Amino acid sequence: MMNQGIETSVIPEEGQTVMGEDIKKSPGGKGANQAVQMARLGADVTLIGKIGRDRDGEELVKVCKEAGVNTEQIIYDDVLPTGSSIVLLETVPGQKVKKRSIVIPGATTQLTVDEIAYLEDEMDKYDLVVLQNAIPMEVNEAIAGYAYKHEVDVVLNPIPAKKLSKELMECVTYLIVNEQAAKSMTGIKIHSDEARVVSAVIRGRGVPTVLITLAEKGVIMNTPERFYYKKAIEDVEMVDPRAAGDAFIGAFCTRICTDDSIGKVLTIANYTAALSIATEGAIESLPTSKQVREYMEQKRDA
Numbered sequence: 001m002m003n004q005g006i007e008t009s010v011i012p013e014e015g016q017t018v019m020g021e022d023i024k025k026s027p028g029g030k031g032a033n034q035a036v037q038m039a040r041l042g043a044d045v046t047l048i049g050k051i052g053r054d055r056d057g058e059e060l061v062k063v064c065k066e067a068g069v070n071t072e073q074i075i076y077d078d079v080l081p082t083g084s085s086i087v088l089l090e091t092v093p094g095q096k097v098k099k100r101s102i103v104i105p106g107a108t109t110q111l112t113v114d115e116i117a118y119l120e121d122e123m124d125k126y127d128l129v130v131l132q133n134a135i136p137m138e139v140n141e142a143i144a145g146y147a148y149k150h151e152v153d154v155v156l157n158p159i160p161a162k163k164l165s166k167e168l169m170e171c172v173t174y175l176i177v178n179e180q181a182a183k184s185m186t187g188i189k190i191h192s193d194e195a196r197v198v199s200a201v202i203r204g205r206g207v208p209t210v211l212i213t214l215a216e217k218g219v220i221m222n223t224p225e226r227f228y229y230k231k232a233i234e235d236v237e238m239v240d241p242r243a244a245g246d247a248f249i250g251a252f253c254t255r256i257c258t259d260d261s262i263g264k265v266l267t268i269a270n271y272t273a274a275l276s277i278a279t280e281g282a283i284e285s286l287p288t289s290k291q292v293r294e295y296m297e298q299k300r301d302a
Contacts, residue, residue: 001084001103005087005282008091009093026282027059027062030246033247035130037243038250040286041254042254046069048073048074048075050135052082052107053077057076067286079107079110080109082106089240103160105134112139119143119146127153129153131143133162137162137164141167155252161181166205169205170206177202178212178213178214178215179212199221209224233273237278239280241277244277246286249269
């Protein structure tokens with residue numbers, strides 16, 4: 001997916017035209033961002049999806065390859081273009097940057113179950129499957145089913161918001177959402193203590209573990225064993241929040257496959273997201289493991 005990031009201090013109302021401050025084009029999308037973040041943190045990552053035969057697709061594959069992601073299983077569509085997104089960044093001096101996104105999925109919507117059916121026989125090669133909602137629901141259901149059958153954990157980041165089937169939810173190990181997605185799923189707006197309630201509601205639909213990222217308030221994780229809360233990293237200059245959620249998810253997925261404690265996994269994921277926020281760009285802001293280690297040391301010594 002190709003991102004168009006537009007910075008403006010004023011979000012226009014209906015019929016209003018305003019002056020923007022900057023526009024940047026960069027490859028990304030949730031699947032690519034999360035794959036690149038995992039690869040930059042040292043994971044062995046294979047990206048599967050569908051893109052158009054166009055310049056945007058070529059640039060996306062190039063960036064992923066440079067990060068160490070295996071792109072050999074990406075499928076090309078001969079009709080539709082590579083997906084794209086418009087990201088509006090509301091940048092008002094003295095206030096936190098606010099992000100709004102519109103996704104135009106393009107070729108991503110044409111991925112079929114038949115095209116990924118081979119994964120059923122290859123699932124034993126993987127430690128973890130990470131899914132988002134950009135691809136068709138029936139494809140997510142099939143892949144999650146293959147993973148569940150082979151006892152491979154599944155992470156689902158259900159963005160963009162869609163209705164999730166019972167069949168899919170029952171195959172998911174970890175569901176990760178932000179406050180807005182959690183509200184879309186439950187109808188409950190999170191203020192403070194609601195995060196625990198909302199995560200319990202989602203767990204009641206069949207997912208054993210639910211994480212809700214709470215921006216500057218941190219993250220909660222509700223598991224069958226216990227409830228976790230990790231506060232956000234303090235004193236972080238918010239430069240660009242576009243890829244923060246994907247940075248968190250990429251780090252979480254990488255570390256949850258190790259022997260790290262849950263507390264350590266969440267801490268590293270928070271630091272990774274904070275470093276992304278403090279860096280301009282989307283996929284460009286995703287840090288390496290060396291950068292995360294140095295950042296953690298720097299913050300602890302401060």
